[in-house]
Amino acid sequence: MNGIRFLDGLSGIAPSDWDAMVPDGNPFVSHAFLAGMEAQGCLREDYGWRPYHLAIFDGERIVAAAPTYLKGNSHGEFVFDWSWAAAWERAGGDYYPKLLVASPYSPVPGPRLLVRPGADADALRRQLTAALVAEADRLGLSSVHANFLPETDLDAFDERWLARADYQFHWHNRGYADFDDFLAALTAKKRKNIRQERGYAQASGLTLEMRGGDTLGDAEWRQIHALYELTFDMKGNHAALTSRFFRHLGHAMGANVQVAMARDEHDIVAMALFLRGGDTLYGRYWGASVEVSGLHFELCYYRGIEYAIREGLARVEPGAQGEHKLARGFLPTLTHSRHYIAHDGFRRAVAEALVAEARHREAYRAELLTHSPYANR
Known part of the structure; x- marks a missing residue:
C-alpha cells in the first residue's frame, strides 16, 4: 500500500533515492540543489519558505515526490499571483499560507511530479496532484500552485486545476x-x-x-x-x-x-x-x-x-523575462503552470481572468515573432 507523507525537509531522504526520480538529471529538482538550499540558509520562514515536500512511499521506499513548500508570500516564484492574493484578502480571506510546487527562486521549466522509473508513472503523478488538493483542503488553505511544469506532467492535473501559461526566451541548437x-x-x-x-x-x-x-x-x-x-x-x-x-x-x-x-x-x-x-x-x-x-x-x-x-x-534557457533576448537569437517558448483555488466562486473569477490573460499573451507572442532575428522565419 502506498503511503503519502509530507516532509519538513530532504535531509532524511538519500540523495540517490531522490535523484532516481529526476529525469534527465534536471539540476533544479536534484537533491543537491533542493537540500542544499535548505542546509545552506537560503530557505527560511521569514523569507516565506517552509519545506513541506510531498512524498509517496511503498513501504520505506520512496516512489514519487513533488518539491513542495508552504509559502507565506509570493516572493521568488516568477509566476505572479499578487493580484489574486490582493483580491482574496480584500474579500476578507487569508491567501497565505498557500502550497507551492516549485524549485525555489528558479523560473526554470522542469519536472515537478517526480516518479521512480519502472513505477506506474501516470497513476502516481495523478496521486500526487490529488494529495496536494486533499492536503490544502485539510489545512484550510486558499490554493495550491505548481509552477514551470513540463508537458509530461500536465495530464496529471484534473479539471479542478486552472491552466496558466506564459513565455520565456530560449535558444535552440x-x-x-x-x-x-x-x-x-x-x-x-x-x-x-x-x-x-x-x-x-x-x-x-x-x-x-x-x-x-x-x-x-x-x-x-x-x-x-x-x-x-x-x-x-x-x-x-x-x-x-x-x-x-x-x-x-x-x-x-x-x-x-x-x-x-x-x-x-x-x-x-x-x-x-x-x-x-x-x-x-x-x-x-x-x-x-x-x-x-x-x-x-x-x-x-x-x-x-x-x-x-x-x-x-539542445537548448540554452537564460531565465525569465527580457524581450532584449529576442534580438540575440532567443525565441519565445511556452511555459506552463497549474493552480488549484479552493473557493468555488474565487476559482471562477480567476478562471475568467486567465481567459483574458491568454488572449493578451497570444497577441504578445504574435507581435514578438514579427521581430524574429532569424533569416528564415
Missing part, C-alpha cells in the same frame, strides 16, 4: 557547427549587432573565460557570490542565496556548474553562473562591479551559446 554558423542563420543586421557587442567585450582589456565549478576555489566562489549580491543590492532587492550555497553547488555539482567570468588581473569583476542538466544549459545569476559595453550579453548569452554548441546541447 539547430545543429550549428560553431558560433559563426549560428550567426549565419540570423539576419544581416542582427548578425552585425552581435559581432559588435562581442567586439566591445573582447576589447575591454578584461580576461574572459568559462570555468567549471569543480575548478574554482573558495576564494573565487566568494568573489562570484559578492557580485551576485551586488546586483540585488543595486536593485534594492534581497539576495536570498548564500555564499555557502554557491560553494556547495560548485562542490556538489562540479562541472555541471559553469561560470562565465571576466577578470581584471586577479579579481573577478563580472560573472554569469549556469547549471547544466541533460541536454540544456540554464543561465541563472549575473553580477558585475564594472560597466563594460556588451559584457552582460557576452557572459550571459554568447558564452553560453558557444558552450552549448561545443557540447552538443
Whole structure:
C-alpha cells in the first residue's frame, strides 16, 4: 500500500533515492540543489519558505515526490499571483499560507511530479496532484500552485486545476557547427549587432573565460557570490542565496556548474553562473562591479551559446523575462503552470481572468515573432 507523507525537509531522504526520480538529471529538482538550499540558509520562514515536500512511499521506499513548500508570500516564484492574493484578502480571506510546487527562486521549466522509473508513472503523478488538493483542503488553505511544469506532467492535473501559461526566451541548437554558423542563420543586421557587442567585450582589456565549478576555489566562489549580491543590492532587492550555497553547488555539482567570468588581473569583476542538466544549459545569476559595453550579453548569452554548441546541447534557457533576448537569437517558448483555488466562486473569477490573460499573451507572442532575428522565419 502506498503511503503519502509530507516532509519538513530532504535531509532524511538519500540523495540517490531522490535523484532516481529526476529525469534527465534536471539540476533544479536534484537533491543537491533542493537540500542544499535548505542546509545552506537560503530557505527560511521569514523569507516565506517552509519545506513541506510531498512524498509517496511503498513501504520505506520512496516512489514519487513533488518539491513542495508552504509559502507565506509570493516572493521568488516568477509566476505572479499578487493580484489574486490582493483580491482574496480584500474579500476578507487569508491567501497565505498557500502550497507551492516549485524549485525555489528558479523560473526554470522542469519536472515537478517526480516518479521512480519502472513505477506506474501516470497513476502516481495523478496521486500526487490529488494529495496536494486533499492536503490544502485539510489545512484550510486558499490554493495550491505548481509552477514551470513540463508537458509530461500536465495530464496529471484534473479539471479542478486552472491552466496558466506564459513565455520565456530560449535558444535552440539547430545543429550549428560553431558560433559563426549560428550567426549565419540570423539576419544581416542582427548578425552585425552581435559581432559588435562581442567586439566591445573582447576589447575591454578584461580576461574572459568559462570555468567549471569543480575548478574554482573558495576564494573565487566568494568573489562570484559578492557580485551576485551586488546586483540585488543595486536593485534594492534581497539576495536570498548564500555564499555557502554557491560553494556547495560548485562542490556538489562540479562541472555541471559553469561560470562565465571576466577578470581584471586577479579579481573577478563580472560573472554569469549556469547549471547544466541533460541536454540544456540554464543561465541563472549575473553580477558585475564594472560597466563594460556588451559584457552582460557576452557572459550571459554568447558564452553560453558557444558552450552549448561545443557540447552538443539542445537548448540554452537564460531565465525569465527580457524581450532584449529576442534580438540575440532567443525565441519565445511556452511555459506552463497549474493552480488549484479552493473557493468555488474565487476559482471562477480567476478562471475568467486567465481567459483574458491568454488572449493578451497570444497577441504578445504574435507581435514578438514579427521581430524574429532569424533569416528564415
